[in-house]
Amino acid sequence: MKHANLAGLMACELAKIKGSRIGIFVVLYPLIMVLTGTGMTLISGGFGTDGWHLLWARATGFYGMAMYAVGIAVIASLVWRVEHKGGNWNALMSSGTPAWGVMTGKTLAIGLLSALMQPVFLITAILVGKLAGLPGMLPLEYWWSVLASMIACLPVAAAQSAFSCFIRPFAPPIAMGLVLAGANTFLLLLHLTPAYFLPYGILTRSTMMGSAASRIGTSFPVDPVTPATMCISIGTSIGMTLIIIAIASLILEKRDIHV
Template sequence: MRHLHTEFMKLRRSLSWPVVVLLPLIAVASGAIGTLSTEQGASEGWHTLWIRSIGFYGMALLPVGIAILAALVWRVEHRNGNWNALMSGASPTWCIVVGKAGVVAVLAGIMQVALLLTVIVFGTIVFGLPRFLPWEYFLSSILVIIACVPIAAIQSGLSMFIRSFAAPVAIALAATGISTVALLVGSTGAVVSPYALATYATQLGTSLVGGDNTSFDAASVSLASASLVIAVSALSTFLIMVVSTFALNRVDTRV
């Protein structure tokens, strides 16, 4: 917890917070505009607004947003000799790896909460939808947060070793595109990829929308789908952390 607190202290004036707020806002605003521009409008209520908001968000904005957050978290360490200070400190290597990945994961979780709250605000104020957002979207949001953890770990690892801000983000964009295509062609094994797992989790309980048809059938929010997300996320996060820690122990004191 001490390492997480230290990392968050470093982000007090970071651009991370605008990213956390603006990306969900862009996703939901785009979904709302798309809904308002169709003849059907929000014909299926909350379901329509949710799938129009979460579709592109899950296929691109979320993974790329996490990559941006990871790059921002590590940027301070790659400037003004901070890397040497970090590596020469008393903290064990694994604490550095876990602390950095942990703060990125927390920021990603906050970003998903921001999306959820933004959907509720738009649905209530803009569309005047009755009742409340269906419970399954709250459950799927929890699973999305869990699925974000391995992306946070791998992107933190990339930004740890790559000084460039843009390169890890470009890698995330390419990996997300490949993973999404794999899901579209029906490759269920694609969920072993952290990027595909996040996209899969965002679509639980709904479907991606392409015109009047769905691009692929999403799984329902069930014990099986939840167990899959949790198990794959836990295993991949553990492996990524081990590899990152080992690699950091092997490199010189400056990358």
Template sequence: MKQSISAELLKLRHSRIGLVLTVLPSISLMIGCANFYLNQGVLENGWYSLWNQVCIFYGEFFLPILIAICCSYVCRLEHLNRNWNMILTSPVSVASVFLAKLIVVSILILFTQAFFLGLYWLAGTLFSLPGHFPVETIGWSVRGWYATLSISALQLAISLRIRSFATPIGISLCAVFIGLGMYTANLGIFFPYSLLTIGMSVLNQNQLTDIQNILFWVANLSFIIIFASVSIRRLKNKDIVLS
């Protein structure tokens, strides 16, 4: 497993994925800050109002797209020149290949979450918002990162299936709108993209009840296991190059 993770990290060297990981959160935060600045007369809840505005763009749109980009990128090399044939015949297990990709994507998204949280603190400081930095946002960021794991597992399954780099990203964008509909219908617990909305407290910053919190963690874990199991089984039983 360590060798598989090291190999995945090695592929990212000299790539521009780090630029994407910083630019997209920065753009989303600037859009949210502009909206907050123009509506300060209505948005009177300080740090929490700012969180709501920046997370609407980041958590609902930019972060899912960023996950899809990362997943497509870590599968890109394997789709070139029939490299899957070499990987699937190597002594490394298929499970290690998939899990290594999932772990690397999770590390990239964790960095993005930390970077975004830092930008949020900086923006609130520049706005001279009253009160202390809300420590709840750290928990929301961690919870949001956990929700991204199920989305990452799903997007990896799609990227392994589809050679195109852009198509999985388009699918992710469509899933975002489905997720919004599921969340509005109070069915967010049944859809990974809606779980991200719940995890980061994007639209509702009320504290989750004990039951809601348990359901959130269990649902995400279930999605991760299901998507990972399906992908690993497919890689074992079907030549991805001929699909």
């Protein structure tokens, strides 16, 4: 196990949560987010001439600024929950898996489950649009933003994995995710450059990438979907993920954690 490849590490972690209800959360959470956003739009007068653009803007607005990160935080707490039960922590630490392997496996498992929420989000938005009678199809730029957000969830997955590793109770890491996502959105509103490269800022910008967010009046720049912005999103996501995993692995290796 010590020399297992990345796929093996992730598969091992996914096997631990087999039979849990985490899959239900992965499906229901984005579905509820889309229905909530579009429901408010219908109540306030419908989609008007903006059609698909307004639907996507309302669906991704609050979700991209905070609630996607909260969903990732919940998944991270669920994935780590098994390790904080009974003697599982001692078994994990004595399994022969190096600290980097533990953190990488957990991050990949959390990242995969978090990424799967985005296709559900996309499909739900399309179904809602069709049921609402919108002509045509969701513009291609938003499909690309979904792809970007599926990669951009990784640094948040790494951060929340670290929180859930070092904090045994289930709820505090989730609260931290909500606070940090909200704080990062506030920093984005202040146009502070560092916020664009922090895990939660990367996620927000990638999820809201495209012209949709500008239609609901965001006060921070929203990136257009271009090859350059896609590369920046993916590159910063991977780079930040590796940094967080390295730091968390070092702490896990050196720190005596009592659970």
